[in-house]
Amino acid sequence: MFEDVATADLLGHVRAHDFAGEPTLEVDAVRVDAIRELDRTIRAAQAEQVRQVALLHRERARKMGLGHGDPTLSVIGEVSMARMIGPTAAGTQVELALGMTRLPKVFDLFLTGAISEATARAVARETQSLHVDDDVVADGEIAAKITGMTTAQARDAAARVVIGIDAEAAHERARRNRADARVTLHPDADGIAHLRVRGPAEQIVAAHRALDDWATGLRSTGDPRSRGQIMTGTLVERVTGQAFADDVAVEINLVLDAKTLVAGGDTPVELDGYGPISPDVADEIIAKARTASIRRLFVDPADGTLLVREPRRRRFTRTTSAHIRTRDRRCRQPGCDAKIRHDDHIHAFEHGGLSVADNGQGLCVRSHTIKHQPGWTITTTGTTTTWNTPTGHQYRSTPPPVLPGRDPGHQRQ
Numbered sequence: 001m002f003e004d005v006a007t008a009d010l011l012g013h014v015r016a017h018d019f020a021g022e023p024t025l026e027v028d029a030v031r032v033d034a035i036r037e038l039d040r041t042i043r044a045a046q047a048e049q050v051r052q053v054a055l056l057h058r059e060r061a062r063k064m065g066l067g068h069g070d071p072t073l074s075v076i077g078e079v080s081m082a083r084m085i086g087p088t089a090a091g092t093q094v095e096l097a098l099g100m101t102r103l104p105k106v107f108d109l110f111l112t113g114a115i116s117e118a119t120a121r122a123v124a125r126e127t128q129s130l131h132v133d134d135d136v137v138a139d140g141e142i143a144a145k146i147t148g149m150t151t152a153q154a155r156d157a158a159a160r161v162v163i164g165i166d167a168e169a170a171h172e173r174a175r176r177n178r179a180d181a182r183v184t185l186h187p188d189a190d191g192i193a194h195l196r197v198r199g200p201a202e203q204i205v206a207a208h209r210a211l212d213d214w215a216t217g218l219r220s221t222g223d224p225r226s227r228g229q230i231m232t233g234t235l236v237e238r239v240t241g242q243a244f245a246d247d248v249a250v251e252i253n254l255v256l257d258a259k260t261l262v263a264g265g266d267t268p269v270e271l272d273g274y275g276p277i278s279p280d281v282a283d284e285i286i287a288k289a290r291t292a293s294i295r296r297l298f299v300d301p302a303d304g305t306l307l308v309r310e311p312r313r314r315r316f317t318r319t320t321s322a323h324i325r326t327r328d329r330r331c332r333q334p335g336c337d338a339k340i341r342h343d344d345h346i347h348a349f350e351h352g353g354l355s356v357a358d359n360g361q362g363l364c365v366r367s368h369t370i371k372h373q374p375g376w377t378i379t380t381t382g383t384t385t386t387w388n389t390p391t392g393h394q395y396r397s398t399p400p401p402v403l404p405g406r407d408p409g410h411q412r413q
């Protein structure tokens with residue numbers, strides 16, 4: 001029904017369509033057609049956004065010139081704050097934008113909605129090791145094949161083209177990828193988290209097989225736990241060197257306001273490195289863990305933030321650093337929610353900035369680097385920091401309330 005509608009007009013056409021006027025037996029089919037064809041609009045909008053990112057990068061590189069900072073990192077910062085996404089996600093989009101400039105025919109498919117952003121990204125990554133002289137050949141061969149393919153199929157097709165053009169380049173890409181090993185933590189709901197490991201396939205497969213075989217053995221001897229529980233517990237025990245997974249050392253931050261302190265309540269409990277958990281779950285963790293420690297944090301009654309005063313030092317004291325990280329919880333760059341890696345002086349120490357909590361903010365490594373790129377400045381008023389980008393845009397960041405539900409604009413009595 002919507003196949004012949006121009007991509008630029010499709011959204012309005014679907015919104016204006018009289019679905020209620022369709023025959024009862026056909027209306028669901030028409031809705032499915034709309035769902036399918038709306039992908040063209042979504043993909044075209046994503047492609048146009050990528051095109052604008054590529055043009056921004058080209059202009060930023062021209063203006064900054066050689067030896068005056070990193071234009072790619074500067075653009076990542078702009079995109080991160082403009083879209084309110086983390087620098088890693090913004091970096092992925094900038095990487096795609098630069099990759100599409102090398103593959104104009106593939107990019108045309110993306111711009112018309114023929115392929116998805118995921119497919120475009122997969123193709124860009126598979127071809128990034130090619131010499132610039134080979135990009136034209138790869139672009140033409142890949143573009144002729146991938147329309148109608150899934151992302152995985154397009155990735156495999158691109159890989160075959162790359163290997164056919166330059167097997168050594170494909171090997172070099174594989175070598176770099178295998179060296180890019182990392183372990184990341186991703187919080188989930190209700191006191192659950194995911195530990196993700198990226199590394200050489202044979203090593204990860206061997207580790208998984210060892211855990212699986214161990215679980216099979218214990219299950220055969222009558223262990224009542226599920227296979228997943230056994231594998232998870234075994235992983236924690238072997239990585240931490242502890243006899244039992246429940247023996248992990250934890251620090252529980254009990255966040256209290258005056259009302260809760262006096263009358264009790266359902267105040268969320270902060271688990272360091274994870275986030276809020278229910279008091280009952282915290283009680284279970286404390287009961288199980290032999291090495292648990294508990295820290296009570298008292299908060300501002302108006303906005304729920306943590307307050308402290310510290311003396312001037314070149315480095316933040318351990319107490320102040322812990323306060324900053326507890327107060328900010330995640331990277332304070334607007335749009336970023338990465339884990340804090342650096343304690344940053346908002347007003348630089350060498351320019352008279354004090355090593356106190358009010359002049360400190362927690363940043364991830366990439367955001368800390370972005371801050372020092374040419375044209376970037378950060379100012380602070382109270383607990384609010386304002387990030388000023390090279391394009392003149394401003395983005396504000398305030399520490400989250402340690403206790404939710406507080407109104408930062410509340411008038412203190």
